[in-house]
Amino acid sequence: MSFGGPQWPQEPQRQGQGQPGHGPQPGGGQQPGNPAQPGWQQPGAPGQPGWQQPGYGQGGQGPGQPGGGPAPDWSALADATAARDRRRRRLMIGGGVLAALVVGAVVATAVVATGKKNEAAGKGGALPTLTASPTGTPTPEPTFSSVAPPPPPNPKDYISDPKKDRAPLTAEGLFPGRKVTMSGRPYQKGATSATTDCAAVTQGGLGAVLKGNGCQRVLRATYVRDGVATTVGVAVFPSEAAALKAKNEATGGIAPLAGAGVGDFCRATVCLRRSNAIGRYAYFTQAGFADGRKVTKADRAVFLASDDLGTFAFNQIYARGRAQASAAAGAPGQ
Numbered sequence: 450m451s452f453g454g455p456q457w458p459q460e461p462q463r464q465g466q467g468q469p470g471h472g473p474q475p476g477g478g479q480q481p482g483n484p485a486q487p488g489w490q491q492p493g494a495p496g497q498p499g500w501q502q503p504g505y506g507q508g509g510q511g512p513g514q515p516g517g518g519p520a521p522d523w524s525a526l527a528d529a530t531a532a533r534d535r536r537r538r539r540l541m542i543g544g545g546v547l548a549a550l551v552v553g554a555v556v557a558t559a560v561v562a563t564g565k566k567n568e569a570a571g572k573g574g575a576l577p578t579l580t581a582s583p584t585g586t587p588t589p590e591p592t593f594s595s596v597a598p599p600p601p602p603n604p605k606d607y608i609s610d611p612k613k614d615r616a617p618l619t620a621e622g623l624f625p626g627r628k629v630t631m632s633g634r635p636y637q638k639g640a641t642s643a644t645t646d647c648a649a650v651t652q653g654g655l656g657a658v659l660k661g662n663g664c665q666r667v668l669r670a671t672y673v674r675d676g677v678a679t680t681v682g683v684a685v686f687p688s689e690a691a692a693l694k695a696k697n698e699a700t701g702g703i704a705p706l707a708g709a710g711v712g713d714f715c716r717a718t719v720c721l722r723r724s725n726a727i728g729r730y731a732y733f734t735q736a737g738f739a740d741g742r743k744v745t746k747a748d749r750a751v752f753l754a755s756d757d758l759g760t761f762a763f764n765q766i767y768a769r770g771r772a773q774a775s776a777a778a779g780a781p782g783q
Contacts (some may be wrong), residue, residue, distance in 0.1 A: 558623045575721030603779050608728030609689040616773050619643060623683060623765050624670035631757035636672035636679075640708035643668045647684060653701020655733070662695040663687050671706045678714045678734040680705045681762050685727045696726035705734040712739065719743040721755050725763070728770065732762040 491699045497531030519600035620641040628637050648656030659667070666685045671678060682703030686692040702722035705715040714720075721744050736755040737744050744751050 482588065486586060500583045503554055533725075534606055596741065602774035604767060605728055606732060606770070606776045607773040607777075608766055608770035611687055611729065613773065614729065615776075616769060618666070618668070618685070618769075620668045620670060623668050623769075624681070629672065629758075629761055631761055634674065634753070634757060636674045636754070636758065638709075639671035639673060639678075639708050639711035641668075641670045642706060650682065650704045650706075652704050652735075655699060655701035655703065656696045657707065658695050662691045662698070663778045664695070667703075669703065669706045671708075671711050671712055672680070672754075672758055674740065674754060675750060676739050677736060678705070679734055679754045679758045680715075681758050682735075683762055683766065684731045686731065689729050692726045692729045692731045695729045695738050696724050699724040699733070700762070701732075702735045704736055705737075714739050716741070721751050723755055723759055725759060727763055727766055730766045732766070734759050734762075 643665040715737040
């Protein structure tokens with residue numbers, strides 16, 4: 450490595466380049482003569498012209514360099530130092546990379562080990578051994594009951610069994626409010642009634658069917674919309690089988706209920722009669738024009754009213770079962 454400008458110490462000049470030195474001159478130079486020989490000259494004394502301090506000529510060694518050896522090559526030494534620094538830096542960088550690789554390998558090993566433990570746990574691996582309590586007794590593992598909890602009560606069970614179906618039953622409770630809306634269609638409620646004389650509120654042969662299957666009560670309500678009047682009748686039986694049998698044997702129909710602003714309808718004319726059942730309840734509808742006109746298959750408004758109010762009766766009966774099932778589920782011991 451070289452640096453600009455003068456260098457110190459300057460490299461000594463070799464002898465034989467015009468600078469006098471002390472001692473023998475190689476290459477046949479003139480040797481100091483003997484005083485007895487011709488041409489011998491007395492070396493100059495200090496202070497006289499031509500005298501030189503021994504060993505300090507321009508071709509000699511400076512102070513601290515005895516023996517006349519060659520001077521160090523400072524440029525080569527600087528280059529060697531720089532090379533050592535570069536190697537040291539490379540070693541430090543390499544060591545850092547190696548340390549990072551070692552740490553990464555340790556972390557990866559830990560992750561793999563943890564994954565194996567989780568996999569073993571997921572596959573039902575061996576459970577940890579019991580640890581001893583401070584008293585030296587093994588701590589028991591938690592135990593779980595093998596008995597499944599009972600299913601929630603089924604609302605249909607409560608409207609099928611008279612022993613469970615104990616909630617109050619009235620016409621106003623089964624047909625509440627002053628109107629009912631089905632699929633956006635409002636129906637105004639007219640009169641309501643309830644009786645234990647089931648045959649008295651029927652037409653045709655329905656009375657005999659209800660009585661023959663043990664009918665206990667009939668609840669009725671009438672609804673009106675756009676000149677169409679519909680009476681809904683719900684008959685209560687002692688069992689689900691009796692209600693289903695009455696529905697299948699049904700003939701004639703439920704008697705229309707007039708009153709509360711609704712005149713007689715479905716008298717001496719043709720009306721639409723339907724029947725169905727759920728649980729221990731059978732329900733019937735009779736729909737026709739309030740002005741006494743005869744119903745034909747083309748009278749969509751009458752069929753729609755019968756469908757809506759039959760669905761309403763079904764929903765009300767099922768809601769009765771759901772309410773009793775919910776109450777039983779929340780009761781102590783259930």
